[in-house]
Amino acid sequence: EAGVTQSPTHLIKTRGQQATLRCSPISGHTSVYWYQQALGLGLQFLLWYDEGEERNRGNFPPRFSGRQFPNYSSELNVNALELEDSALYLCASSTLGTGGQETQYFGPGTRLLVL
Amino acid sequence: AQTVTQSQPEMSVQEAETVTLSCTYDTSESDYYLFWYKQPPSRQMILVIRQEAYKQQNATENRFSVNFQKAAKSFSLKISDSQLGDAAMYFCAYRSGRGGGADGLTFGKGTHLIIQP
Numbered sequence: 382e383a384g385v386t387q388s389p390t391h392l393i394k395t396r397g398q399q400a401t402l403r404c405s406p407i408s409g410h411t412s413v414y415w416y417q418q419a420l421g422l423g424l425q426f427l428l429w430y431d432e433g434e435e436r437n438r439g440n441f442p443p444r445f446s447g448r449q450f451p452n453y454s455s456e457l458n459v460n461a462l463e464l465e466d467s468a469l470y471l472c473a474s475s476t477l478g479t480g481g482q483e484t485q486y487f488g489p490g491t492r493l494l495v496l
Numbered sequence: 497a498q499t500v501t502q503s504q505p506e507m508s509v510q511e512a513e514t515v516t517l518s519c520t521y522d523t524s525e526s527d528y529y530l531f532w533y534k535q536p537p538s539r540q541m542i543l544v545i546r547q548e549a550y551k552q553q554n555a556t557e558n559r560f561s562v563n564f565q566k567a568a569k570s571f572s573l574k575i576s577d578s579q580l581g582d583a584a585m586y587f588c589a590y591r592s593g594r595g596g597g598a599d600g601l602t603f604g605k606g607t608h609l610i611i612q613p
Contacts, residue, residue: 423606424587426602437599473541487533
């Protein structure tokens with residue numbers, strides 16, 4: 382069974398540009414989570430999509446946005462890039478079991494560098 | 497808000513020995529899940545082990561086991577017979593049992609595990 386996939390592996394942008402990151406969940410998983418892993422800040426929850434809807438977001442500004450497609454794949458968009466957006470962006474997928482017994486499985490990440 | 501604390505930034509162990517990584521957490525909830533993830537240099541986060549708070553029995557997965565002390569809010573990971581492939585960053589993570597995962601995972605800062613040959 383294929384795991385979570387992310388593209389691109391690396392992305393280099395300049396300040397003020399927009400970045401688009403993509404994630405394909407494990408087959409059968411309907412939930413997609415996005416996390417940011419920045420140096421010195423650790424792993425932080427960004428966004429949660431389930432069944433095509435944004436369900437929750439972490440403490441990030443609105444220029445971080447995204448969507449989930451009918452096939453449950455997801456896109457993360459970061460507008461007006463700032464230098465501090467440089468980080469590894471991890472996507473995870475899960476399927477919500479009964480009683481919330483879900484486990485998140487991660488993709489390999491997209492490393493975004495903002496110059 | 498929940499917090500997860502890993503007090504050991506780095507640990508070193510001889511190959512074939514046993515090592516324990518510490519994790520404490522703070523929550524007012526009674527229903528939650530705890531995880532250990534491993535992140536090798538490839539940066540792919542790999543699930544190591546999972547524990548449901550309502551289960552008293554400690555989870556085990558082959559050479560990996562946890563010591564879950566709910567009252568003390570402690571969740572340590574024991575790695576037996578350490579192997580070179582165990583070298584990685586290890587993250588302890590918490591997830592609330594309410595809201596179907598609405599808040600995502602809350603991670604600790606990580607422990608860098610070094611395996612000495």
